[in-house]
Amino acid sequence: MAEPLSDSQLRHWQTFVESSWALHTRMEDELRAATGLSMNDYHVLVALAEATDRRIRMGELANRLVLSPSRITYQINSMIKRGLVRKESCADDGRGQEAVLTETGLRTLREAAPAHLKTVRERFIDHLDDEELAVIGRVFAKIRKV
Secondary structure (H helix, E strand, O other), rough: OOOOOHHHHHHHHHHHHHHHHHHHHHHHHHHHHHOOHHOOOOHHHHHHHHHHHHHEEEHHHHHHHOOOHHHHHHHHHHHHHHHEEEEEEOOOOOOOOEEEHHHHHHHHHHHHHHHHHHHHHHHHHHHHHHHHHHHHHHHHHHOOOO
């Protein structure tokens, strides 16, 4: 059985959970209202825009975005219907599938980026100084490895 959390540990954990959920919800709501995109839509578009030839194997994309294989398939299929991405067989392995960013998807990302950046600044960055941001970066880089 796991050792119980101290009062301080519990308080910090609860603050993290509540504030991160609230931040994600606000960012999701504001992005959707401004652009019609969900956070998952936006992050898929960013990942594909940054990828070589604007394409990523489905499994790799799922891992990068911390989504299950079935969730990434659902996400990509939803985005295909809107013309943001398409699926193609992998050139080096015909059994695999790649998500590919379309021109419409790239244009949508470019149009959405300023609204998303505004929300990121207003809801997160502008409330922290450089030292606090550096701590957050180090902490979450460490947690990502767990």
